Amino acid sequence: MSGSPCAPVSSPTPDILWFPTTLRRDPLDAAGLERVRQTTFDILEQVGVRFPSAGAREVFRKHGAKVDDASGVVLLAPDLVEGALATAPRSFVLAGREPRFDLTLDGSCTYLCTEGVGVRVRDPQTGAERPSRKADVELMARVVDALPLIGFFWAPVSAQDHPLTAPLHECHAGLVSTLKHVRGGTTVHPRLASRIVEMATVVAGSDEACRARPPVCANICTISPLGQDETGIEAALVYAEAGIPTSFMAMPTMGSTAPASVLGGLAVGEAEVVSAMVLVQLAFPGAPVFHSNLISLMDPHSGGYLAELDAAIETMPVQLAHSWGVPNLGGASLSSDASVAGWSAGSRAGAAATMLAFCGAEIAGDMGGLLEGATVLEPHVLVLQHDAALAAWDAFAGGGEVGDDGERVLAVVADVGPRGHFLSHKHTRQHLRDFRLTLAQRPRPRAASSEGGGGEAGTGDAAVAAARDEFARLAAEHHPEPLPDDVLAELDRILAEAEREAERLAR
Numbered sequence: 001m002s003g004s005p006c007a008p009v010s011s012p013t014p015d016i017l018w019f020p021t022t023l024r025r026d027p028l029d030a031a032g033l034e035r036v037r038q039t040t041f042d043i044l045e046q047v048g049v050r051f052p053s054a055g056a057r058e059v060f061r062k063h064g065a066k067v068d069d070a071s072g073v074v075l076l077a078p079d080l081v082e083g084a085l086a087t088a089p090r091s092f093v094l095a096g097r098e099p100r101f102d103l104t105l106d107g108s109c110t111y112l113c114t115e116g117v118g119v120r121v122r123d124p125q126t127g128a129e130r131p132s133r134k135a136d137v138e139l140m141a142r143v144v145d146a147l148p149l150i151g152f153f154w155a156p157v158s159a160q161d162h163p164l165t166a167p168l169h170e171c172h173a174g175l176v177s178t179l180k181h182v183r184g185g186t187t188v189h190p191r192l193a194s195r196i197v198e199m200a201t202v203v204a205g206s207d208e209a210c211r212a213r214p215p216v217c218a219n220i221c222t223i224s225p226l227g228q229d230e231t232g233i234e235a236a237l238v239y240a241e242a243g244i245p246t247s248f249m250a251m252p253t254m255g256s257t258a259p260a261s262v263l264g265g266l267a268v269g270e271a272e273v274v275s276a277m278v279l280v281q282l283a284f285p286g287a288p289v290f291h292s293n294l295i296s297l298m299d300p301h302s303g304g305y306l307a308e309l310d311a312a313i314e315t316m317p318v319q320l321a322h323s324w325g326v327p328n329l330g331g332a333s334l335s336s337d338a339s340v341a342g343w344s345a346g347s348r349a350g351a352a353a354t355m356l357a358f359c360g361a362e363i364a365g366d367m368g369g370l371l372e373g374a375t376v377l378e379p380h381v382l383v384l385q386h387d388a389a390l391a392a393w394d395a396f397a398g399g400g401e402v403g404d405d406g407e408r409v410l411a412v413v414a415d416v417g418p419r420g421h422f423l424s425h426k427h428t429r430q431h432l433r434d435f436r437l438t439l440a441q442r443p444r445p446r447a448a449s450s451e452g453g454g455g456e457a458g459t460g461d462a463a464v465a466a467a468r469d470e471f472a473r474l475a476a477e478h479h480p481e482p483l484p485d486d487v488l489a490e491l492d493r494i495l496a497e498a499e500r501e502a503e504r505l506a507r
Contacts, residue, residue, distance in 0.1 A: 018397075
């Protein structure tokens, strides 16, 4: 093992589990799908999307789009859209540090991910809140490394102790703290985006290796309604040129940044995502892109943000992404608008976990231990979400095999015989732990258990208390295999240079 003599002993990272998509159910019929697509085409051609980047507008202009430099609005004809998207790969790999952690986005599997990026952390014992920092990202990445149903790591909170370079430190924290794929690129100055590409290349080993098996992907959010972020779209072009897979994420809110209708919310978000993917394909044909349209609703009572919608609405963008010929990040969401871990958050996670078997997204679940509209991290909530997902996985994807050790079973049964007992048999001692227990079934120290219905710390919920215990255990015990010392040193050098560059850019 590389690292300092005082480094903790590394722990094995379990193989990734995933949901097969054989049970997929599309929420839109053919007419409904065509209605959303046609409305999206109409918006792109007649209303347009604002691209404040002069470089992006020039790419569109060279390919025949109608460009208004004064407003920044670009109009895209349907044939231009379809021709550009035809060059986008339907399938590509999001690589882990080892091939066994690679995620192939080809529609046959649904992988689960964490979500981001919250800004506060709530102490699970006291309830006190504080701003998030890089150490929180590192801790969550280590715990994610131990949870088999999470396929790749997206920082649940931001590294606010590095205000000028937070996204780079979040990327670094993921790369050094988990063997799984890392969502490491986001909206940063294009010169800092090149530093993220540099980090990915160092971890992959070469430019060629990074293109073949990129260890990070990027995410660029659009600005609803019908706008792109100048810095974000220019960073996306940096990522695309380097072969870093990039998702474009629209977050239209029905009633405020999108019409108060499902069709309106879908079509506005689709226009934003599709226009960005078209830009990337025009600039770098064949660059890996994927789709994310996360629709929300304005709370009619407070004007606030409501992310918990009907499952059909959440899964419609999956079907739309596949109709454009690209993978999707979305589908059933396990996150919650609840303010505390409890019945509301738990029922949301449980219902959404069941939907994972049917949504058909390449990446779904957005677990991360976040509450209050993905702003506040309660770390142990991640364990609760993962347990809900495991229950669904057991029901739909696992537990369906009877094994192939019939001869051995016969021998064991013969050893014990009629009216015997299998508890003392060697086979029982060897295999009883093969079965996974839910949080509720796992034993807890008597002093910390909930007795008499009173609960712990006033929660009345033994599962929440068990999740705290399990998170604490993983945080203390699980330490993934570290990167080699020379790679760690090179990553530190890149971060130091990025800090200096960010300071110059901020002047």
